[in-house]
Amino acid sequence: EIVFHVYGTTADPDLTRARLNQPQRLDGSRFVYHGAYDARDIVQTLVRDGIDVGLHLSIWPETFSYTLSEFVEAGIPVIAGRLGAQGERVERCRLGWTVQDIRDPADTLKILDDILRRPEILREVAGAMRRDEALVPIETMWGRYRDIYRSLARSRETETAGSTPERAYVAFLATRLAGTSAVDATAAQTLTRLQHELDTLKERFRSPRHRIAEVVANAIQKTPLLWPLVRSVTEAVLRRR
Incomplete structure (x- = not known):
């Protein structure tokens, strides 16, 4: 049986009416609502609670996700939407699975059903995760951004050198x-x-x-x-x- 663990705050009364960290039934599924958490402890908390797979079904294209990094640091594969940076990082670094449309639960449920039938899939996917590539040190990221900005500045200088401003801009x-x-x-x-x-x-x-x-x-x-x-x-x- 699948048990869904919810970390963070929510205004959903169906989740908040129960005591924290206590299992409850909701529409036939089991949930455990943990409430707010300290970001410094969440990786250890995920491991302690025995989380097998993370659901990272963002509703908009994020530029970067610390939540995804926390799952990766804990060694937990994720199911993410093919939307924005999270989907790109999951596929590039083999961090789990991606679904085309998070509004359609069929693909997500199929992945969960496959895991229930073949639990060894989790070990295979977790073992293939490129965690070092997904968790780039901040110094390395600084260097990458520096190189990008420098290349853009050089290309801009090349484009504008000797060019004549448009008449509309002068006006x-x-x-x-x-x-x-x-x-x-x-x-x-x-x-x-x-x-x-x-x-x-x-x-x-x-x-x-x-x-x-x-x-x-x-x-x-x-x-x-x-x-x-x-x-x-x-x-x-x-x-x-």
């Missing part, structure tokens, strides 16, 4: 530059006007009993968020003249 840059210049001109005019208003405000507050106004005005000048408020105050003062 786009000209439009952006013109827009930026207009914004800069408007900003300069606004700053000039605000500076004039600040100077006017400071002149009106220059008196023996308002010496602190000089300090306040200087502080306001360094705080752009207060400029609209300063403008309103200035207009109010001018209206009272």
Whole structure:
């Protein structure tokens, strides 16, 4: 009989209603829900629980899967969808089986039935796993990425050397530059006007009993968020003249 072990969190009430680590029946199948786990312990946990095969049926094409690496480190073959990086790594490194469409359970059930009829298949597949190739050291992976980026940079330099930009791209840059210049001109005019208003405000507050106004005005000048408020105050003062 097959027992499905579920590691990680889920909102499925059919799984979470039972106690953790306790077998339960669900639609004729046996499940054990283990809940959240510490990634540092999961490899030892998989081995301790006697997991024979991992179901890695992702619903979208992942770029890389730490879960697959954990199964490989534990020496456990996996059944994965032929989708994204996980399917590619399973096939390239002989880590188990792949199914064409995870939405169709027929292929997955057939593999499980074959394992039940011939348990020695697990030993054969596990023995053929290219674990060293599947678990590349991080230093080696750094080197591979470095070489890829360098080759792409060189090819880009070769493509762009001596090439003429398209007219549409030149027109786009000209439009952006013109827009930026207009914004800069408007900003300069606004700053000039605000500076004039600040100077006017400071002149009106220059008196023996308002010496602190000089300090306040200087502080306001360094705080752009207060400029609209300063403008309103200035207009109010001018209206009272």
